[in-house]
Structures are given as C-alpha cells and as structure tokens.
Amino acid sequence: MEKSSLIKELLSDFETISLAEARKYNLNQRFDAKFLLPLPILNQEIKNLKSFFLLQINENGQSLSTYETDYWDTEEMQFFGDHAKGRNKRLKVRKRLYSDTGDCFIEIKKKAKGKTDKLRNPSSLPQGTFTDEDKVFLRENNIDPDTLKKTLSVVYSRITLWSTDREGRITIDLDLEVSNEKEKDLFDHIGIIEIKGSRHFHTQMLKRFETPLLRYKTSMSKYANGVIHLNEYDSTKSKLLHPVYKHLLKINNIE
Numbered sequence: 316m317e318k319s320s321l322i323k324e325l326l327s328d329f330e331t332i333s334l335a336e337a338r339k340y341n342l343n344q345r346f347d348a349k350f351l352l353p354l355p356i357l358n359q360e361i362k363n364l365k366s367f368f369l370l371q372i373n374e375n376g377q378s379l380s381t382y383e384t385d386y387w388d389t390e391e392m393q394f395f396g397d398h399a400k401g402r403n404k405r406l407k408v409r410k411r412l413y414s415d416t417g418d419c420f421i422e423i424k425k426k427a428k429g430k431t432d433k434l435r436n437p438s439s440l441p442q443g444t445f446t447d448e449d450k451v452f453l454r455e456n457n458i459d460p461d462t463l464k465k466t467l468s469v470v471y472s473r474i475t476l477w478s479t480d481r482e483g484r485i486t487i488d489l490d491l492e493v494s495n496e497k498e499k500d501l502f503d504h505i506g507i508i509e510i511k512g513s514r515h516f517h518t519q520m521l522k523r524f525e526t527p528l529l530r531y532k533t534s535m536s537k538y539a540n541g542v543i544h545l546n547e548y549d550s551t552k553s554k555l556l557h558p559v560y561k562h563l564l565k566i567n568n569i570e
Contacts, residue, residue: 325361325474325487326378329370332477334416337371340481343433346517348510350524350531357506360528361476361487368476368485373415381414383470385443386538387463395466398539403427407538408453408463410438410445421449423456431511467541468494483512483520493541500544507537 352360372378387408388394397405407424422435436452443465445453450460474487488507493500510520524532 322379322474322489325358326370329365329368329476331372331378332369334371334373337475337477337484340477342484342511343435345431345483345511346429346514347431348517348521348524349533349536350508350528351533352506352508352528352531354504354506356528356531357487357508360508360524364476364485368478371475371477371484375415377415378474380473380475381470382473383412383414384468384537385410385465386467386469386541388466389462390464392466392542395539395542398536399543401534407536408458409538410449412440421445421452423453423458466495467538467545469537469541471537478512478516483510483516485510485520488537491537491540493537493545495541495545498545 370378373380387410394405394407398407404425404427406426407422409422409424410419411422412419419438419440420435421438422433425432425434434456436448438449439446445460453460453463469491471488471491474489476485476487478484486507486509488509489503491502491505491507493502508524510517510524512520
C-alpha cells in the first residue's frame with residue numbers, strides 16, 4: 316500500500332480534537348508501551364480504533380505533524396548504554412522542535428519502574444546548541460550540560476489520537492529519519508505506535524493490542540534505534556546490547 320493511501324485510511328472518519336483542547340491534558344507523568352510495526356499491520360490495527368479515539372488536528376486542520384529532535388549524551392554514551400542494557404532507571408536529554416507551530420523545548424525524560432516522567436522547558440533556537448536558559452534548566456535537574464555532546468538527530472511525522480475519556484493517547488510515527496554528523500538513514504517502511512497514559516489506560520490498551528501485536532512490542536526508543544543503526548553494532552558479538560536491540564538490528568527485514 317502506498318504511504319498516501321495508508322494515511323488516508325488511518326485518518327478517515329475519525330472525530331477530531333483541536334490542538335488547543337488537547338494541550339489541556341497533561342500526560343508528562345504516564346505509563347508507556349511501544350509497538351514497531353510494518354505499515355500493512357499498522358493500518359489494520361489503527362482502523363479499528365475510530366470508535367474509541369479522537370484525531371488531533373492543529374489550527375490549520377492538519378493531523379500530520381513534523382517533529383525534529385536532537386539528542387545529547389555523555390562522552391561515554393551513558394544514557395544510551397543504560398537503555399541498551401535494559402536498566403530500570405534511565406534518562407534522555409533532548410531538544411525538540413515542533414515544526415508546524417515553531418515551539419521548541421529542552422526536555423529530560425526519566426523512566427523508572429515502567430513509569431515515565433517528562434520534564435521540559437521552553438527553549439529558543441537553534442536546536443543544535445544549549446542556550447543559557449537550557450543550561451540552567453539542566454543544572455536545576457542535576458545534569459551538567461558541559462559533560463554532554465549532541466549525538467543524534469531524528470525527524471519524523473506524527474499522528475496523535477486521544478481516547479474519548481482523555482485518559483491517554485496513541486501516537487503513530489512515520490517516515491523516521493535518523494542522522495549524525497557522518498550519515499543518515501530513512502525508515503519509511505515501518506510505523507511506531509506508542510501508548511501513553513494513566514495506568515488504567517495503559518492496561519486496557521495492552522489488553523487490546525497484546526495478542527495480535529505481541530511479536531511487535533518493544534522497549535525500543537528512537538534514540539537507541541538511531542544510535543544502533545548508524546553505528547552498525549554487531550549483534551552476534553556484542554554482549555552490551557539488551558536482546559530487544561539486537562532484534563532492532565534487523566529492522567529493515569521486518570515483515
């Protein structure tokens with residue numbers, strides 16, 4: 316199926332919620348789950364959600380948004396290492412530009428015991444550097460910006476669906492492009508579904524998704540995925556990587 320046909324199928328007949336209305340609901344503290352899907356499977360699953368979800372649209376009536384994100388890590392790649400090893404407590408530092416609105420934020424994502432806590436602060440451009448205000452924000456959260464370096468850039472298109480009870484949302488990411496200072500690559504044959512919401516919403520959605528999509532469930536992050544792919548890790552020799560990331564090395568062959 317062509318991408319244009321897929322998107323049309325995903326978005327048709329959904330009732331909508333405005334971006335202004337959606338911003339009233341804070342999900343910075345939430346429970347997450349991710350599924351990495353081939354596009355035909357993604358299409359089959361999403362078209363069954365129309366009765367339970369609202370499609371988020373911006374002030375121009377657009378439902379597909381572009382996100383541009385830069386990630387920072389330590390010289391030793393500590394944040395990536397904690398994630399790849401499957402450690403329970405880990406964090407990410409990123410700067411995200413919402414291209415359609417021009418909003419930009421410096422963000423810290425902390426994860427512990429399955430719960431995600433996202434801290435963020437408005438930031439000015441350019442993305443590739445820390446402003447003085449960014450550095451203050453990081454230091455206030457016990458992160459030394461002088462020990463960090465930019466390691467990866469990620470660009471993708473996102474569709475957002477809100478549950479009718481507003482307890483959670485599902486995001487659908489397409490056309491994932493990852494790059495570093497040397498190279499870049501595009502994953503245009505997969506989609507990433509993320510469940511984000513209250514414990515109750517998380518539990519209910521897992522019941523809905525778990526059986527048909529069990530083989531596609533992953534703890535992957537876009538950051539770890541990009542680092543692994545661009546650095547060509549050898550899954551047959553590496554003792555560092557958590558098993559799920561060894562699977563991601565075969566991402567281009569997923570069926």
